[in-house]
Amino acid sequence: MAFVASRPEPTLPAPVAAAGVLGWLRQNLFSSPINTLVTIIVLYAIYRIVDPLISWAFINAVWTGTSADACPDGHGACWAFVRARFRQIVYGDYPLDQLWRINVLYAIFAGGLVALMYPRTPGRKWVGLFMLTGFPVVAFLLLVGGVFGLRFVGTNNWGGLMLTLVVAVTAIVGSIPLGLILALGRRSEMKAIRSVSTAFIELWRGVPLIAVLFMASALFPLFTPEGVNFDKLVRTLLAFAIFSSAFMAEVFRGGLQAIPRGQYEAAKSLGIGYWKMMGYVILPQAIRHVIPALVNTCIGIFKETTLVLVIGLTDLLGVIQLGLSDTDWIGGGHIYASGYLFAGLAFWAFTFGMSRYSIHLERHSVSGKNQALQTL
Amino acid sequence: MAVETTDDRVRNTSFVFWSSSKYRTKFYEVLVLGLLFASLYWIINNVVTNLNRLGIRTGFGFLKQEAGFDIGQTLVTYNEASSYGSAVLVALLNTVLMSLLAIVFATIIGFVVGVSRLSSNWLLSRAATAYVEIFRNMPLLLQIFFWYFAVLRALPVPRQSIAFFDTIYINNRGIYAPSPVFEPGFGIVIAALVMALGVAIALRRWARVRQSRTGQPFPVLVTSLIIIIGLLLVSAAVAGFPLSWQVPALKGFNYTGGFSVIPELVAMVVALSIYHASFVAEIVRGGVLSVRRGQVEAARAMGLRPGQIMREVIVPQALRVIIPPLSNQYLNLAKSSALAAAIAYPDLMHVLGGAVLAQTGQPIEVMTIVMGTYLAISLLIALFMNWYNRRSSLVER
Known part of the structure; x- marks a missing residue:
């Protein structure tokens, strides 16, 4: 009698060589002779880079000390330098007994950001509104002082991470509305406004930021009537915001161009005016399109804040550069390397965080939840 | 009711010019x-x-006056007696040299890293990703400082230079390498090189015409290389190898003779290349990913080899996507080269914003020159890349 199967045979497991860790290794690292060779070369390169790096940064590193004498040889990092300068790195030269003011701001800033990033925060809109309007005012009053019994602290005492964040946040928050206006101007149907906006944008985009900052710091008094002058930091912030707005404008223009004509025509045929059409129909769609580019521009601005050290402001990198030229810390290249590595990690943490967040936003907006829009 | 509102509107428009757009x-x-x-x-x-x-004082008359200061790196003849105008030229050439070198290296590194990120080898693609994420997310100025202060300035003094084969010396004053000395008879070699290049170009054209007519490919690259190298060797042998090398030698406190590169230039080129390469890598990756899978599958179905698929199918299509953002990146690189002023490399920003401004005391004119020159550089790059972009997009039917 013939054999009749009453139920399907159980499937066999995949061969050992194609499944599990071994299979993964074979497929991803050793699929062909060339691939194997590449794997071995890359492994060797990683070994040659990571091994000395670990022994330099951890095993041979010097962690304590008050001057360059503590780390005489270049075989290990000099973290003692970073520790000795840590207060300046975080607070600049802010008066010691007033540091709580910066701490409060750091706390509000961090809290606000976390609340904004977490999609289910109650009253997220209000938090966003506060961060855009109330927070700058609070920050200004707390940092400058001179009111409510707070001691006045001049901007020459500002520095470190605090100054970096002040420059970055002002430039970003200031350049977004200005950039939006410029982008609308460049897309305008009025010829004069269009050419003025285009010329303004291209002029700023064509020159290096360092030249602009140089002008703001050295030439600004020439442009204003006699006796009228602003604080150097204010001039820098102004220059930064205007310069960045040209780049923001190009980002927004990209978004505006991506909106099909039909959207404009539909809005116009409904009899909606220009500003309402932009505010309710075009911009909400356009901004959603450009969120990744917007975040990238913000990352760029954040990195470029380091340029303020060229005109003598001591931001995070400036404080470290200043510390390295201190006679106490004159030493080999390893002290420089330690300082820069630490500064690099600090900047990296911010920028990498921002880029990850932008990727996260992008994924969510693609899934059609309008998540990206809500965050704005 | 309806009539009334219409009347209202008519009345309003009749005397307010506002209502006419x-x-x-x-x-x-x-x-x-x-x-x-x-x-x-x-x-x-x-x-x-x-x-x-x-x-x-106002006006650009100072450009003809004697500058009176020296510049650390000069590509054309310049000394303290030269005019401010030639100082500007020297500085401009320094900026151009630095930018061009950095553009070349950033492009090479960027293409390698970008393609590596798409490799099927897990380790390689992860390593490339790590490269991009590390260098893209750190400020350029910090990287310049790192290469200059922590690496190049920390090198040994000239007496303890690091030597390679006793011909190339590296110390904290720069890199010293042998420079070629052309002896009489070198003209023959140059003539041979020009001839070989001409033959190679003609060969390429002929091969292209033949391939489009008969479908027969011809190994242009290998043949051209053989012709060029062969002709060079033959002509050099005929002329009795009219080339010698001047090797740098330690005299006093530093090496003299030969070809030297100042550490500021090295730091700038290294930092600019590495930083911008991470952006180029992303652009290249995006470009290659934009070529649809079907294109590769179709090419494979037609029996093309992997190298051919890359050369004939993927690269031409990817380039069209790559070039516009790449040109933008070159623009960024040229502008960010102004950061050289921070480590005192004698570029436009440093020479003009430093010595020239301090001596002439004419800030408006000096900054007009700086801004105008950078604008012109940006414009030139944009024009060139637009031209190239048009040319490469012509591939489309």
Whole structure:
């Protein structure tokens, strides 16, 4: 009698060589002779880079000390330098007994950001509104002082991470509305406004930021009537915001161009005016399109804040550069390397965080939840 | 009711020119232009008053005067007796040299890393990703400082230079390498090189025509290389190898003779290349990913080899996507080269914003030159890349 199967045979497991860790290794690292060779070369390169790096940064590193004498040889990092300068790195030269003011701001800033990033925060809109309007005012009053019994602290005492964040946040928050206006101007149907906006944008985009900052710091008094002058930091912030707005404008223009004509025509045929059409129909769609580019521009601005050290402001990198030229810390290249590595990690943490967040936003907006829009 | 509202509207439009969008836009345009000219007038007026008040000279006459300062790296003849004009030229050439070198290296590194990120080898693609994420997310100025202060300035002094084969020396004053000395008879070699290049170009054209007519490919690259190298060797042998090397030698406190590169230039080129390569890598990756899978599958189905698929199918299509953002990146690189002023590499920003400005005391003119030159550089790169972009997009039918 013939054999009749009453139920399907159980499937066999995949061969050992194609499944599990071994299979993964074979497929991803050793699929062909060339691939194997590449794997071995890359492994060797990683070994040659990571091994000395670990022994330099951890095993041979010097962690304590008050001057360059503590780390005489270049075989290990000099973290003692970073520790000795840590207060300046975080607070600049802010008066010691007033540091709580910066701490409060750091706390509000961090809290606000976390609340904004977490999609289910109650009253997220209000938090966003506060961060855009109330927070700058609070920050200004707390940092400058001179009111409510707070001691006045001049901007020459500002520095470190605090100054970096002040420059970055002002430039970003200031350049977004200005950039939006410029982008609308460049897309305008009025010829004069269009050419003025285009010329303004291209002029700023064509020159290096360092030249602009140089002008703001050295030439600004020439442009204003006699006796009228602003604080150097204010001039820098102004220059930064205007310069960045040209780049923001190009980002927004990209978004505006991506909106099909039909959207404009539909809005116009409904009899909606220009500003309402932009505010309710075009911009909400356009901004959603450009969120990744917007975040990238913000990352760029954040990195470029380091340029303020060229005109003598001591931001995070400036404080470290200043510390390295201190006679106490004159030493080999390893002290420089330690300082820069630490500064690099600090900047990296911010920028990498921002880029990850932008990727996260992008994924969510693609899934059609309008998540990206809500965050704005 | 309806009639009344219509009447209202008619009455309103009859005497308010507002309601006509034609007049309204004209009004806005006049308003904006008026504000613009008013503020420009205000600024220029302020500048003129301030310049008069401070007794600052105006005009570009200083360009013909003697500069009186030396520059650390000069590509054309320049000394302290040269004019400010030639100082500007020297600085411009330094900027161009640095930018061009960095563009070349950033492109090479960027293409390698970008393609590596797409490799099927897990380790390689992860390593490339790590490269991009590390260098893209750190400020350029910090990287410049790192290479300059932590690496190059920390090298040993000239007496303890690191030597390679006793011909190339590296120390904290720079890199010293042998320079070629052309002896009489070298003209023959150059003539041979020109001839070989001509033959190679003709060969390429012929091969292309033949392939489009008969479908027969011809190994142009290998043949051209053989012709060029062969002709060079033969001509050099005929002329009796008319080339010798001047090896740098330690004299006094530093090496003299040969070819030297100042550490500022090395730091700038290294930092600019590595930083911008991470962006180029992303652009390249995006470009290659934009070529649809079907293209590769179709090419494979036609029996093309992997190398051919890359050369004939993927690269031409990817380039079209890559070039516009790549040109933008080159622009960024040229502009960010102005950061060289921070480590005192004698570029436009450093020479003009430093010595020239301090000596002439004419900030408006000096900054006009700086800004104008960078604008011109940006424009030139944009024009060139637009031309190239048009040429490469012509591949499309």
